[in-house]
Amino acid sequence: MAATFVPKLLDDCGSCPIRQRAVCARCEPDELQHLEQIKYYRSFEAGQTVIWSGDRMDFVASVVTGVATLTQTMEDGRRQMVGLLLPSDFVGRPGRGSASYDVTAATDMVMCCFRRKPFEDLLLSTPHVAQRLLEMTLDELDAAREWLLLLGRKTALERIASLLVIIARRRAALGSTSAGGAVVFDLPLTREQMADYLGLTLETVSRKMTDLRQKGMITIAGNRRVTITDLDALAAVTGDDSDGPAVGQPVPGPMRRYAKGGA
Amino acid sequence: MAATFVPKLLDDCGSCPIRQRAVCARCEPDELQHLEQIKYYRSFEAGQTVIWSGDRMDFVASVVTGVATLTQTMEDGRRQMVGLLLPSDFVGRPGRGSASYDVTAATDMVMCCFRRKPFEDLLLSTPHVAQRLLEMTLDELDAAREWLLLLGRKTALERIASLLVIIARRRAALGSTSAGGAVVFDLPLTREQMADYLGLTLETVSRKMTDLRQKGMITIAGNRRVTITDLDALAAVTGDDSDGPAVGQPVPGPMRRYAKGGA
DNA sequence: CGCCTCTTTGAAGAAGGTCAAGCACGGTGG
DNA sequence: CCACCGTGCTTGACCTTCTTCAAAGAGGCG
Structure with missing residues (x-):
């Protein structure tokens, strides 16, 4: 206490x-x-x-x-x-x-x-x-x-994945036990606090956490203890291009008006 | 050129x-x-x-x-x-x-x-x-x-108003002509760039700009030249609590789950 | 004067929000 | 030791906002 x-x-x-x-x-x-x-x-x-x-x-x-x-x-x-x-x-x-x-x-x-x-x-x-x-x-x-x-451009699922990866990485930087693929940690935030971080509602956070669980990307024990089955796979869902591109995970909604660049 | x-x-x-x-x-x-x-x-x-x-x-x-x-x-x-x-x-x-x-x-x-x-x-x-x-x-x-x-919590209309106020205020800080109520300036951004700033699509930006115009809060000449009829009134639409509260401008959507605070 | 880009407007659709129950874990007290 | 209780979480049904796709309109520059 x-x-x-x-x-x-x-x-x-x-x-x-x-x-x-x-x-x-x-x-x-x-x-x-x-x-x-x-x-x-x-x-x-x-x-x-x-x-x-x-x-x-x-x-x-x-x-x-x-x-x-x-x-x-x-x-x-x-x-x-x-x-x-x-x-x-x-x-x-x-x-x-x-x-x-x-x-x-x-x-x-x-x-x-x-x-x-x-x-x-x-x-x-x-x-x-x-x-x-x-x-x-x-x-x-x-x-x-x-x-x-x-907040500006990611889908709800990408936001959740991003937050989990951010927390997992910072935990690792502080020297916790992060074995090769799987990472385990206690979420320091409630669903509502996660929602406040992510610009979502707590219901949407809950739903998308469930989605990730059903996809086998994470397991959840007792609301707080999260196991990331495969950090690289989860990172691929964030939409970021860190190491491996997020290909194979087509973006749900927006697939147009992206011909820009203009050098 | x-x-x-x-x-x-x-x-x-x-x-x-x-x-x-x-x-x-x-x-x-x-x-x-x-x-x-x-x-x-x-x-x-x-x-x-x-x-x-x-x-x-x-x-x-x-x-x-x-x-x-x-x-x-x-x-x-x-x-x-x-x-x-x-x-x-x-x-x-x-x-x-x-x-x-x-x-x-x-x-x-x-x-x-x-x-x-x-x-x-x-x-x-x-x-x-x-x-x-x-x-x-x-x-x-x-x-x-x-x-x-x-990006996390404001409505499209609040975002537009916020951006216009931000630009207007920074212009004023650099010593442009900002008479008491009305402010005139050239938008330095296209609708698409505004959308990129605001986490919206250019169509939504265009629609909400039209809304502000129809409400008489701004006028638009030649796509770029914006006149803010009444800066304080526009500031009240941003959702920020700068000087006068945004009361009287009820928020469209979310009106619940706000009993927090918890001292 | 006409092309080109930027902008506006319309109609339909989807993601996420809202409201409303019900569930589960963890702590507490009997 | 187990039932109870409360907070936090999940799930469902419906709805709103914003996006998507589409096409037409306006301003600017050659």
Whole structure:
């Protein structure tokens, strides 16, 4: 129930699980010491709100363990996720004193927080933090642009497959057990949260998950535990041209007006 | 026909129209001199491709005049715009030697290019360029997240209204003639390009533009020249809660399952 | 003046959304 | 240890929005 959080183990950045990927990744020992002076840990339980959009935000942070979401909500309640924060991801914007989005813990979570003002000073004084932050922000922008393609042009089935592949790949990058073909992981999101990510309804998410299951591409145990039978096969359903083309999986709807290019 | 391009006038950064907003905005005179040594201008005609996704890219650049687009294309031809670059916007990613997206001139355009390697060196040596680039990248990320909401949750009419407001506001920021209520500008995009931005088909764009015209919110002259009769009224159609709420403009479809929030 | 491209408009169809039950897993208490 | 309960998930029937296919209209440039 309570967040499994052992701050004692983390007081030393050297043993931090996200040390190599977070905003501090490039820091020299002396810079790290500086960071350690302004850092503190906060833990959240699944479902807890970290901060509401518009609220005063006096810190920035790294996700250490767990998963958080950034969401935007329209006045009538329509909701769109605009960020999915996995371990090592950065929260908050230097130079801005209020939150732009709702930040919510999707799972039990631990964040490594830095008071904002000292962190901003650090950005000006230690280039390695600023450089890493720029790099991470550019990565996030690339991810957001992939996301635009997903929301703008992909079918519901392609969206689901894309999300599963994204999660599977990020899990693998963090060093989980991903055997050759099959990948197993616990979904950090409910169907509704998946829908918010994908620009769909939870019913459509459910239906298309069922489709993938019936096609033998995934198995689902207890709603959350997903086994991807064959990651490459699933990747072929995403519509992306990563390695092997998605040929043989003809696109349901649109098959026209694609003679463009025009050099 | 040919790009109206007067590089002579721009050799001096002091007279550059985007001097205050571009990646060089924070530069001191000596830093600017350094930039001037590695810069060169390129001009493009409307429709020309600046670079193809995947191609080698040995420069980064700022848009000086005109409009460019970043687009992603799926194998079957589905296309989604993922960036709309107006004057002062930045093109290219430091540290990456190839283009991630197709870059196309939507109008006649002039770009101020910097050779990539020297620019990357500059990022490490002159903090003002790196700081400004981080700020601009964060702004782009925010814009991308607004775009995610648009593609994920907005109706076709809301999307059109949103795009018109975005263009109108950016034009105003660059100091065009925006009288109190009415705003006039030339659309820098064809219906098809608007559709690529909005995740719609060009037919739907055309239909909804007609709807806005019939509602008296805009007038259209010669396909491209748009007059926004009342910017605030149009903003109310976007679904955003900027100033005045969008009440009184009930959302067509979804009116349920919005009881969330959960503190 | 005429071609060409871009745009508009119409009619039919499909993907996904909406509303409404019913199901299942996991946790709780008897 | 097992029945109960609640939240989250699945499934069904119907409907709306947007897409698809098709054709005609308008603006711009040669």
